[in-house]
Amino acid sequence: MKAYLTVGEMGQMFGLNVQTLHYYDKIGLFCPQMRNPETGRRKYKFDQIYQLATIRYLRKLGYPLEDVRVYLNSRSPVHTMQLLKERSAALRAQWQELMRIDEAILRKLQFMEKKQGQIFWDGVRRVTFPERQYIPIGSEEILYMKDSFYFYPTIAFYEKNLKYFGAYVSGPDMGAEEGELPEVSESTMAIPKGDYLVAFHRGSYDEIPSHIAQMRGEHADLCLSPLTVTFNIIDQFVENNVDNYITELQIQILEP
Structure with a gap:
């Protein structure tokens, strides 16, 4: 040698x-x-x-x-053993976080595949939904700082002059059975089960409030929740042209 x-x-x-x-x-x-x-x-x-x-x-x-x-x-042997124990613990924590992120990505992918497999109808239909879970995020000012915004489908809530956001984590269109909730690091809230007026909006988010007003005007005979829940299906993460965005609009029908 x-x-x-x-x-x-x-x-x-x-x-x-x-x-x-x-x-x-x-x-x-x-x-x-x-x-x-x-x-x-x-x-x-x-x-x-x-x-x-x-x-x-x-x-x-x-x-x-x-x-x-x-x-x-x-x-030294003692120092090395302690170093390896600490590194092992850190790697396990990192692995668990990566697995959680991977699960979130797979659920988002399943949501997109299932929704895009639908025929997006024109007009408004009445659809029954089970209870669904989401992570509350808040206003748009903090939206882009939240990891959940990037890993889960985005929900926007419109209520009078307010608009706030959440991350959709559990529901039948996420491949989850009713009541099933994935492991998430943040607390969740529920979208109530029940009958909803459902329409699909094509185009910019700026035009969504007028579409919601149109839905409400055409169904003024119904007792409707003041809250409109919208789900991003085709958004800025997958489509370059805002004219091709597709958002699902849902307004719960309340008992009179």
């Missing part, structure tokens, strides 16, 4: 490019033991492979370079 390795040989042994090793040298994390003062060519002593192997090990565990540096300067 060679006593010294070039940068290229060291990189090939560990699957690292030369630029990475140069960077490690620059920040003082992993430096060659020999450097030609005239050419600047670097050479590593062979037993430096153990230090680089440790660096690669910690990087594969997900540690940032600064934490790798601290570890290299304070290695």
Whole structure:
């Protein structure tokens, strides 16, 4: 075995490019033991492979370079065991969060596939719904800071001059049985079960209030909830042209 390795040989042994090793040298994390003062060519002593192997090990565990540096300067069996326990706990928590996000994405995908498989009728129909669950978000000013906005179908609530939002998490069009609720990290609220007037709106969200007013005007003989619930089916996440947005409008019919 060679006593010294070039940068290229060291990189090939560990699957690292030369630029990475140069960077490690620059920040003082992993430096060659020999450097030609005239050419600047670097050479590593062979037993430096153990230090680089440790660096690669910690990087594969997900540690940032600064934490790798601290570890290299304070290695001991006790410290290493504690480090691994902490990292294992962090990875498990990260895995659980990723699985929760994956479940949310699959439910949103199922919602979109099921809704797009429908024939979006013109006019208004009467439809019976079970109770459905959503995560309350609030006003549009805070909407875009909420993770639930990105992972679940968006609900917008219109009530007189108010408009606020929620994230749809459970219902028959989300592949959930009545009463079934996925594990979510935020508290949920219910959309009441019952009969609803349902219409599909095509186009910009700005035109939705006038569409709601039209629905209410055409069914003034019914006792209607003051709240209108709307579900984004085709929205800005999947369609570039606002004229192609499709939103489902629902107004609950109350007992007189």
